[in-house]
Every structure is written in C-alpha cells, then in structure tokens.
Amino acid sequence: MSKITDPRQLMIQVQSGDELAYAKLLEIISVLVRSFARGRLHRWRLSQQIDVEDIVQEVLMAVHLKKGTYDPSQALEPWIFAIANYKMVDAIRRHRFTTNLENIPDLADPYSAADSKETNETLQWGFLQLNDRERELLTLVKLNEKSIKEVALEMNLSESAVKVGVHRAMSKLKEIFKVPSHED
Amino acid sequence: MKTEQLILQLSKEAKPTVAFVPVKSWLLWCLAPMTVMILRFFLWQTQSPNLTKNFDLAFLQETILLGLLFGLVPYLTFKQSVPGFKNSKLMFLTGFLFSGWIILLILRATRADMADTQSAHFSEGLACSYEILQMALVPLAVLFFILRRGASVHPLRSGIMAATSATMMGTLVLQVICQSPSPVHILAYHVGAVLAISLLGAVLGLRILRW
Numbered sequence: 001m002s003k004i005t006d007p008r009q010l011m012i013q014v015q016s017g018d019e020l021a022y023a024k025l026l027e028i029i030s031v032l033v034r035s036f037a038r039g040r041l042h043r044w045r046l047s048q049q050i051d052v053e054d055i056v057q058e059v060l061m062a063v064h065l066k067k068g069t070y071d072p073s074q075a076l077e078p079w080i081f082a083i084a085n086y087k088m089v090d091a092i093r094r095h096r097f098t099t100n101l102e103n104i105p106d107l108a109d110p111y112s113a114a115d116s117k118e119t120n121e122t123l124q125w126g127f128l129q130l131n132d133r134e135r136e137l138l139t140l141v142k143l144n145e146k147s148i149k150e151v152a153l154e155m156n157l158s159e160s161a162v163k164v165g166v167h168r169a170m171s172k173l174k175e176i177f178k179v180p181s182h183e184d
Numbered sequence: 185m186k187t188e189q190l191i192l193q194l195s196k197e198a199k200p201t202v203a204f205v206p207v208k209s210w211l212l213w214c215l216a217p218m219t220v221m222i223l224r225f226f227l228w229q230t231q232s233p234n235l236t237k238n239f240d241l242a243f244l245q246e247t248i249l250l251g252l253l254f255g256l257v258p259y260l261t262f263k264q265s266v267p268g269f270k271n272s273k274l275m276f277l278t279g280f281l282f283s284g285w286i287i288l289l290i291l292r293a294t295r296a297d298m299a300d301t302q303s304a305h306f307s308e309g310l311a312c313s314y315e316i317l318q319m320a321l322v323p324l325a326v327l328f329f330i331l332r333r334g335a336s337v338h339p340l341r342s343g344i345m346a347a348t349s350a351t352m353m354g355t356l357v358l359q360v361i362c363q364s365p366s367p368v369h370i371l372a373y374h375v376g377a378v379l380a381i382s383l384l385g386a387v388l389g390l391r392i393l394r395w
Binding site (some may be wrong): 014015016017019020022023026027031041052053056060061062065066067068069071074078079080081082083085113141153171 | 185187190191192194195196197199200202203204261265266267268269270333334335337390392395
C-alpha cells in the first residue's frame, strides 16, 4: 500500500496510473465527500430524501472520468468540492423532478387511482387538457408501460421526440394539477 | 453497489491519464478561428475591406477591445472547464472589456447624427450577422468538442462563453471590413449577432457540457 497520505501527492501518482494510490485516494475522497454532502443535505433538510452514498458514488465516478482535469500545481480539495457541489445540485434537481412526478395522482398505477371516483375524474379531466398526441404518448409509455423504442416505432417518431413528448406532457400535467414545488 | 466495491472496481481501472491543460487547449483551439479567417479571405470573400472607413480613435479603441476579448474570452472558457477554478479578477476584466465595447458603441451611437444612424440598412446588417454566424460555426463546434474533455461545473456559463468566444473572430474581422461605419449598425447587427449566438451557446452548453 502506498505510504503517502497527502491527497495531492496521491493524485499525482494516480495520474501516472498507480492502482494502490488510486484506491487510497478514492477512500480519502469518499470520506471527504460523505461529510460534505451530509452537512449540505442536513442544512437543506434533504437528508431523509437523498441518500448520501448515492452522491459519494457519483462523485467517485466523476473523479474517475475527469481526473485529467486536475492540475497538480493546485490544491486538490477545491477541485473535489467543486465536483461534489456540482453532483449534489444534480442530485437535488433529480430529486425535485421525481418528487413532483410522484405527487401527480398515480399515473403509473391507474387502477389504484381509479379506486376513488373523485381521483379518477380528476385524472380524466387532466388527461383531457392534453392534446391528442400527448395523451397517446402518455397512455403508451406510462399506462401501457411500453418502451420508448416501441412507442417510437409505433408512432413513427424518433426516440428523442417520444422522450420530449412524454416529458412535455408530464410537465403539462404537473401544471394542470399545480403540484407545489420546493420554490413555492 | 456499495461504495467500497465501487472504489475497488475503479481502482482496478487505474491507468495513466491524459491531462486536460486549459492553456494548451486554448492555443490549439485558436487555430480553428484563424483557419476560418484565412479561408474566409481567400475562398468566400463576400465583402471587400472598406478603405474609406474612418480609422479614428473610436475605431481603434473598439478594435483593441475586440482583440483583447478574442484572446480573453476563450482563455477563460477553457479555464472554467477545470472544477474549482476561481479567478474573479479575470472574470471581472472580461466582463469589463465586453461591457466597455458595448458602452463605447452606445456612446458613439448617441453622438452620431441622424444620417449616420439611418445608414443602418437591414439587408447590409443581416449580411454582417450572417457572416459572423458563418465564421463562428466551425470554431464553436471545435470549442465544444475540446470542452467536453474538460469538466465544466457551470455548463450554462461555459456554453455562453464558448459561443461568445466563437463569434469574436468574426466580429473582429467585420470590424475592419464592414462597409457601414454606423455605430447603430454595429450595435444591431454585430453585437446583436454575438448575443444571439451566445443564447444558442447557453442552450447547447446545458445539453452538451453536462457530464
């Protein structure tokens, strides 16, 4: 095992391909990022919703992919914390998006939603606000659980057009049901 | 997967890394707009230099500012692709020069007489904007290609700066060859084109530079 414990020195060794130094550096980074992310999530009251380990792993992956951007003449910590911050913001954005989707009356499971007549009517009303194409896309992707590729073939659209269409339809539904976001 | 397992897996993939050096990348990228400029003069000469142009102090000031911006904006864009980079002085200087260029033009426009401001013809103007766009396309593509090797933690800002960098050579060339001396023309069709392409850069930056 490498005897060096200075992260900067370790990173210099890592850039030249040292496997042991790399394992040690990743361990140090994971400890640093874990405490950084835990503090931030606690401050933003998101520690229950977002798993710290997810962020740590994302940062480790990012370090792995972008280690060439580290300049050995600079301190390592600002480089790591900038990446950690970037990945945290990403995680929070993703969390907000999924939370908003989850707040929409159960689209993925329409049968349970249909248990309540009122919910069913609300859902139907929401669907009627969408245009034909959006309705069709949502029905195929979300209700019939078909893959993007299948829907693209069926509707003679590109895969990205299907993705964009579904995304827009979901955003429109969110607007219709006025799901409160974190900014509200 | 547990973090310990990921560490083990990643460490097995350790290999010598090719460093991303912003200064080297910047110098390499400079070849793209230079080549486009040379090609523009030899291959698709749409406007010939306006030799009757008034090469006065204002012209000199604007050209120097543009020259500095041509060097500084892409340099800063590459520097920004390194996480943790913070140089507020350099950012301030670039912002100062860019606003300085626009303020100089506005001041000149307010002083210009009516005949001069009316000389900002639409068709001539569009030709200038189109030429800036044409000259920016290849440098912008090359710039995004190189920037993807970096790790910008501000994709939006980097996208805007990349697009602005790509337009700078075209703006500098048109500063010299443009037939219209009117500051209103420059504000509307040169600065306008730069801002429009920068907006495009913002959209592209968010899509291309995320990692």
